[in-house]
Amino acid sequence: MRSISLFSALAAASAVQAGTVQTRQTKITPVTAKGNAFYVGDQRFYVRGVDYQPGGSSANLDPLADADICRPDIEKFKKLGINVIRVYSTDNSKDHSTCMNLLADAGIYVVLDANNPLYSINREKPAPSYNAEYLQSVFATIDEFGKYDNTMAFFSGNEVIHDLVETTRAARFVKAVTRDMRQYIRTRFNRPILVGYSAADVQENRMQTAAYFNCGTEDERSDFFAFNDYSWCTSDFITSGWDKKVQNFTDYGLPIFLSEYGCIQNKRDFGEIAALMSPNMTSVYSGGLMYEYTYEENKFGIVTIADKAQKGPRTELDEFDAFAKAMSNFPAPTGSGGASATTHSVPCPTKDKHWDVDSTLLPAMPEGAKKYLTDGAGKGPGLNGPGSQNSGPPEVEDAAPGSGAVAGGGNKQNAATKGRMDNAPLLVSGAVLMVTLLGAIAL
């Protein structure tokens, strides 16, 4: 998430019954991952969406908990023709049925950040922030949203790793969280819900980050990789350097999409969509999310909302129309788009001046969190709980790879990803990235 100012180092449920799986509450076919692409049924699925956080990161407001907020926006989403929204801030102590059902009725899936400013991995001091209270909040978010079939995916972290090499040391913790979330979903739900990391737009470590989240044992890997990309400034496929990224991510082995795209240096024409939907990219990328829907201080949005409570009239800016046109001119291609049918891992990145991680071992799930796997997470603390960033011990033990074993999980995702093999090379503009309140939530 883009903020206008540099917030340097801002350090900063519905009850689940034991042993049961969640019931489905909406009538929309869930999105699955197979090979390096997403599917709805047999049809390849492309993310054609927007990032949606009315009030911006600083408001830290859950737009899906209040129909007076989401309802008018869902009407706009229909007009835009989008199929996915990403929401950074959700409150796991609240009910989301009205907004989630309205979204499902509109054919719209959601991708959610499982963290929030108080419950997140702290990139400066990751070990104490990885603890049972934290995971309880993450799991409560999964419980609250996993029951809706239009919940496509969760982000296990957003921009935790940054342009400073020190921040790469937090990668082990975010990967452990990814593992724990996937294990929780396998254990508690009767359908796969995808989990992956949303990486910052940092050239120096993007490829290493991508490799890191797709290396090691099956239980430790992600279901997809997503990154933020602000390099297409009303230019073209070559000038933006997107051609090189496609080359570098070829044969990555997992689905990839842009969790944020957008550059406002020149008047936006959203040419990114033409490229994302073209054969130049579809064999490697599965679409992306335009940053962003509401116009905030950082000036990226396409709709203004009149009031602070985010319930007032919505006004479409010129870019709204430009975005809607690009969406209708460049529909999702039919057929496979050149996707590969098999998934595989890649070698773990080695330590260098941009990547300060020398162990492939991950921290073990905190003892106190294991009970959630059998009992469910219980009620979530919401966005205003006591917080968890300093609740854990200063050091964490490592886990044996494979200890969050996937065998017998009964999750179709596992069947689909069986037989992964290692191989493949890898590789990452970066403007100095803004730490964002919500974005990095990992702060």
Ligand SMILES: *[C@@H]1O[C@H](CO)[C@@H](O)[C@H](O)[C@H]1NC(C)=O
């Ligand atoms: C696809 O790539 C070619 C260069 O190989 C470029 O000329 C063309 O504009 C690209 N298409 C899109 C839709 O970006």
Ligand SMILES: *[C@@H]1O[C@H](CO)[C@@H](O)[C@H](O)[C@H]1NC(C)=O
């Ligand atoms: C692509 O990979 C090469 C080799 O690893 C690297 O030098 C380059 O920076 C990467 N380019 C992009 C755009 O990621």
